[in-house]
Amino acid sequence: MAKTIMVLGGDGxxxxxxxxxxxxxxxxxxxxDNLSRRKIDVELEAESLTPIAxxxxxxxxxxxxxxxxxxxxNVDLANxxxxxxxxxxxxxxxxxxxxxxQRAAPYSMKxxxxxxxTVDNNVRATHNLLAALVDTETDSHLVHLGTMGxxxxxxxxxxxxxxxxxSVGLETNDGMEMKEILHPAxxxxxxxxxxxxxxxxxxxYAKNDKIRVTDLHQGIVWGTQTPQTQLDERLINRxxxxxxxxxxxxxxxxxxxxxxxxxxxxxxxxxxxxxxIRDTVRCVxxxxxxxxxxxxKPMIMNQVTESxxxxxxxxxxxxxxGVEIQYLDNPRVEALENTLVxxxxxxxxxxxxxxxxxxxxxEEVRDIAGKYANRIDSSKIKSVSLWRRxxxxx
Amino acid sequence: MAKTIMVLGGDGxxxxxxxxxxxxxxxxxxxxDNLSRRKIDVELEAESLTPIAxxxxxxxxxxxxxxxxxxxxNVDLANxxxxxxxxxxxxxxxxxxxxxxQRAAPYSMKxxxxxxxTVDNNVRATHNLLAALVDTETDSHLVHLGTMGxxxxxxxxxxxxxxxxxSVGLETNDGMEMKEILHPAxxxxxxxxxxxxxxxxxxxYAKNDKIRVTDLHQGIVWGTQTPQTQLDERLINRxxxxxxxxxxxxxxxxxxxxxxxxxxxxxxxxxxxxxxIRDTVRCVxxxxxxxxxxxxKPMIMNQVTESxxxxxxxxxxxxxxGVEIQYLDNPRVEALENTLVxxxxxxxxxxxxxxxxxxxxxEEVRDIAGKYANRIDSSKIKSVSLWRRxxxxx
Numbered sequence: 055m056a057k058t059i060m061v062l063g064g065d066g067x068x069x070x071x072x073x074x075x076x077x078x079x080x081x082x083x084x085x086x087d088n089l090s091r092r093k094i095d096v097e098l099e100a101e102s103l104t105p106i107a108x109x110x111x112x113x114x115x116x117x118x119x120x121x122x123x124x125x126x127x128n129v130d131l132a133n134x135x136x137x138x139x140x141x142x143x144x145x146x147x148x149x150x151x152x153x154x155x156q157r158a159a160p161y162s163m164k165x166x167x168x169x170x171x172t173v174d175n176n177v178r179a180t181h182n183l184l185a186a187l188v189d190t191e192t193d194s195h196l197v198h199l200g201t202m203g204x205x206x207x208x209x210x211x212x213x214x215x216x217x218x219x220x221s222v223g224l225e226t227n228d229g230m231e232m233k234e235i236l237h238p239a240x241x242x243x244x245x246x247x248x249x250x251x252x253x254x255x256x257x258x259y260a261k262n263d264k265i266r267v268t269d270l271h272q273g274i275v276w277g278t279q280t281p282q283t284q285l286d287e288r289l290i291n292r293x294x295x296x297x298x299x300x301x302x303x304x305x306x307x308x309x310x311x312x313x314x315x316x317x318x319x320x321x322x323x324x325x326x327x328x329x330x331i332r333d334t335v336r337c338v339x340x341x342x343x344x345x346x347x348x349x350x351k352p353m354i355m356n357q358v359t360e361s362x363x364x365x366x367x368x369x370x371x372x373x374x375x376g377v378e379i380q381y382l383d384n385p386r387v388e389a390l391e392n393t394l395v396x397x398x399x400x401x402x403x404x405x406x407x408x409x410x411x412x413x414x415x416x417e418e419v420r421d422i423a424g425k426y427a428n429r430i431d432s433s434k435i436k437s438v439s440l441w442r443r444x445x446x447x448x
Numbered sequence: 449m450a451k452t453i454m455v456l457g458g459d460g461x462x463x464x465x466x467x468x469x470x471x472x473x474x475x476x477x478x479x480x481d482n483l484s485r486r487k488i489d490v491e492l493e494a495e496s497l498t499p500i501a502x503x504x505x506x507x508x509x510x511x512x513x514x515x516x517x518x519x520x521x522n523v524d525l526a527n528x529x530x531x532x533x534x535x536x537x538x539x540x541x542x543x544x545x546x547x548x549x550q551r552a553a554p555y556s557m558k559x560x561x562x563x564x565x566t567v568d569n570n571v572r573a574t575h576n577l578l579a580a581l582v583d584t585e586t587d588s589h590l591v592h593l594g595t596m597g598x599x600x601x602x603x604x605x606x607x608x609x610x611x612x613x614x615s616v617g618l619e620t621n622d623g624m625e626m627k628e629i630l631h632p633a634x635x636x637x638x639x640x641x642x643x644x645x646x647x648x649x650x651x652x653y654a655k656n657d658k659i660r661v662t663d664l665h666q667g668i669v670w671g672t673q674t675p676q677t678q679l680d681e682r683l684i685n686r687x688x689x690x691x692x693x694x695x696x697x698x699x700x701x702x703x704x705x706x707x708x709x710x711x712x713x714x715x716x717x718x719x720x721x722x723x724x725i726r727d728t729v730r731c732v733x734x735x736x737x738x739x740x741x742x743x744x745k746p747m748i749m750n751q752v753t754e755s756x757x758x759x760x761x762x763x764x765x766x767x768x769x770g771v772e773i774q775y776l777d778n779p780r781v782e783a784l785e786n787t788l789v790x791x792x793x794x795x796x797x798x799x800x801x802x803x804x805x806x807x808x809x810x811e812e813v814r815d816i817a818g819k820y821a822n823r824i825d826s827s828k829i830k831s832v833s834l835w836r837r838x839x840x841x842x
Contacts, residue, residue: 135564166583170529173575177645181567189560212620223617223624226606230617238629239648247652251571251645254633258641 058082058145059342060194062131062183063153065109066091067292068199068275068334072151074282074289075335076342077122084145085109087154088130090175091292094161100296100434103308103426104278107288115288132178135186142192149342152198154179155248159203161298162245169244176248177255184259193266195345197338198256200271201249202327202358206240207392215396218269218354242388256352264349268341272334273327273358273396276303277414278422280332291331293422296434302326302364303371303418310375311423312430320384322365323391327358330409340404355400359408370411374419452476452539453736454588456525456577457547459503460485461686462593462669462728466545468676468683469729470736471516478539479503481548482524484569485686488555494690494828497702497820498672501682509682526572529580536586543736546592548573549642553597555692556639563638570642571649578653587660589739591732592650594665595643596721596752600634601786609790612663612748636782650746658743662735666728667721667752667790670697671808672816674726685725687816690828696720696758697765697812704769705817706824714778716759717785721752724803734798749794753802764805768813 059076063069064085077083087109095101107115113124125145129137131154155176156162162172180198187194205215220237223230236257239250252269259265283291294300295308306316329337337357346353362370368379384390453470457463458479471477481503489495501509507518519539523531525548549570550556556566574592581588599609614631617624630651633644646663653659677685688694689702700710723731731751740747762773778784 135560166529166579169579170572170576174572177571178564178568182564185560185563212622212625213618221619222629224607225615228606231606235616235632239651241648241652242656244652247648250648254635254641254644254648257633258635258638262636 056080056082057148057342058084060084060086060141060145060147060150061153062086062150062179063155065089066153067294068331069151069153070112071280071283071291071331072153072335072338073124074116075280076339077116077124078120078282079339082123084125084127084141084147085113086127086129086131086141088128090130090156094299098296098298100294100299100431101429103293103295103429104290104422105287105426105429106290106292111288115286119285131182132175135182138182138186139190142186142190142194146192147194149195149197149345150183151338151342152180152183152196155199157245158299159243159245162243164298172244173248177251180252180255184255184265187265188259188263193348195266195268195342197268197270197341198252200252200269200354201246202271202273202356202396203241203243203246204239204250204253204271205237206242207389207394215356215394217356217397217400218271218352242386253352260350260352266345266348266350267352268346269352269354270337270341270357271354273329274301274303275331275334276301276328276411277330277332277409277418280335293426295430297436300434303328303367306368306371307418307423308430309435310371310377310419311427312432313377314432314435315378315380316368316372317435318365318368318379318381319386320381321390322368322381323363324388325361325363325392325394327356327361327394327396328411329357329359330414332409333359333406336406337401340401340406344404356396356398357401358396358398359406360410361394361396362411370415371419374416450474450476451542451736452478454478454480454535454539454541454544455547456480456544456573457549459483460547461688462725463545463547464506465674465677465685465725466547466729466732467518468510469674470733471510471518472514472676473733476517478519478521478535478541479507480521480523480525480535482522484524484550492690492692494688494693495823495825497687497689497823498684498816499681499820499823500684500686505682509680513679525576526569529576532576532580533584536580536584536588540586541588543589543591543739544577545732545736546574546577546590549593551639552693553637553639556637558692566638567642570639571645574646574649578649578659581659582653582657587742589660589662589736591662591664591735592646594646594663594748595640596665596667596750596790597635597637597640598633598644598647598665599631600636601783601788609750609788611750611791611794612665612746636780647746654744654746660739660742660744661746662740663746663748664731664735664751665748667723668695668697669725669728670695670722670805671724671726671803671812674729687820689824691830694828697722697761700762700765701812701817702824703829704765704771704813705821706826707771708826708829709772709774710762710766711829712759712762712773712775713780714775715784716757716762716775718758718782719755719786719788720758721750721755721788721790722805723751723753724808726803727753727800730800731795734795734800738798750790750792751795752790752792753800754804755788755790756805764809765813768810
């Protein structure tokens, strides 16, 4: 059945293809976005490798091709509370997909101003939304994009990372009892920290006000196109490759496309969880179709399909392209080597059939990095964020 | 040895007597406060039962009586980041005591605006401070006032509430292993929620930037005067009794002073942890004198000395004053009855010798509530905050 779905951050890398996918499925989609991601491109003097069209051109193209309407509202969720309330009252969304957060870990660590912007923007956007849902008595299902980074890697390798909640043994007066708790948080950047703050806000509002929340702890998203964004170049999705927003995989693809060595930070023994953008959009739809009960604690699902070591990704792309690998120091505060086994049973049970790296990577090498290699700005090859204060390193 | 100590929120109920106590011990004290608590009094059309002097009069009186200087800086920590950096660089504090948060649970639940103010003010104040410590490379020990409310009451009665960290059994590939985790958060109001957000920010900055943090999870503070605030009426401390800021004990004292029945919400079976203001100021000094190592996770101590059921407090005051008890509905989302056993071994080991209710309550009845009964505004007798949205109650 058609739903009214508000996609916050619907102009972004995950938000745009999700909006098209949900529109294609017959839902009434409202994109709410303040275009902050495009403004950050201006700040960083960086651009998507793919030539993304303006949001109005994107929406007009979609209408031309499919006859389907997508609404657009330019609203700053962190700073325009009254307009959030107005949107909720006007559209009465069945579901709200919340991508509207600053989502780059390196960007969040660039300077005090970037840390503060990330905390302000992300905490305020989430909390304004929760307060507005209560304030306007709107009974929407809130589907939030979290991150695998909330879990940290402390216990990884010794146990499977569960889907949000951890069963632990607790010493009580009656002996050891098993309790289910929110998985302890261990974020590695200010950005990841904000998603751990989000979790606590969701837990409170679910308990106190019976807000229905699904939190999707997503891995690193790779891939650029979905069946909808491929219909026309004016619908093309972003491909970030700069030192702040480019994921490790995109940066390897960009480096390979111009014959620059693939730069691995540390030993490359860090294991990360991945998901293709085509699976992201399907997962979000599955989450929307399976809301938690009113009064239930937030439903948490791990939105990942496979895990790889960074050096194995480099090897894979090196083999596909013939470009060599270079090892550099690691600016992050993290273990050099870790394993990572992530439960993703919930989405598999809901019918997700993942796109694997081995199936989809050649398409990225050829149709994205190769095709748009002439647009690469080689000054963006290096990563520049410092990750910690100097004080104790002296 | 004399230290330079910055007291954020040093004009407030805990901050003011802490500032005087630390000054009396020979430290250089700098009060940083934007007078927000006094402005909220104006908003609520409420006043401290005790006639508190202006901050400048307080400081001048202290100087007259003792010859000791206290500096005052009117800075809004949530909104004046550059001035925080300037203060850190100018004063180079050895320790920073952080009381600068909106601290009333009922106030935080009054409306969407009050929720949003509480989150914005508290999260931004704490995060600005952490970012500024990194930014200015200031190696201060940060002593933060947390709350017992971060723990919630879910497991209470079945186990002792530990000091911040909980030892749990975790199933791993190698069998059950014991791990120490931050105690799971279960806040009961937006205010308490902000203190759970603070905890995660402290954990991140302690790990990533080696900020030394002590978080003091304080119970309900009772009592009004310390040896320093008693020296002169112009040094007198606040006594809040309105429905938002008045604690359960202060409200009973106020009601008793004017012969109004003591209003107990629910069965009064809620057990709460308490500490006298004289012990608060000593605990803060003990915390300052015992900082964690650089690189250690935040040191967490429970700043409580005894626990009582609300109805037992009412009985105690009823017996002291002859005023009867009245039972009303409970606006909060909470269990009607709970027990509460709180570990406070750390402060006892550091030499704290608590003031108990049985020792100090008569002083409050006589020297505060009785003495200033003529200042009571009887329109403040009732509590008015709604605690949850109506949607699911219809």
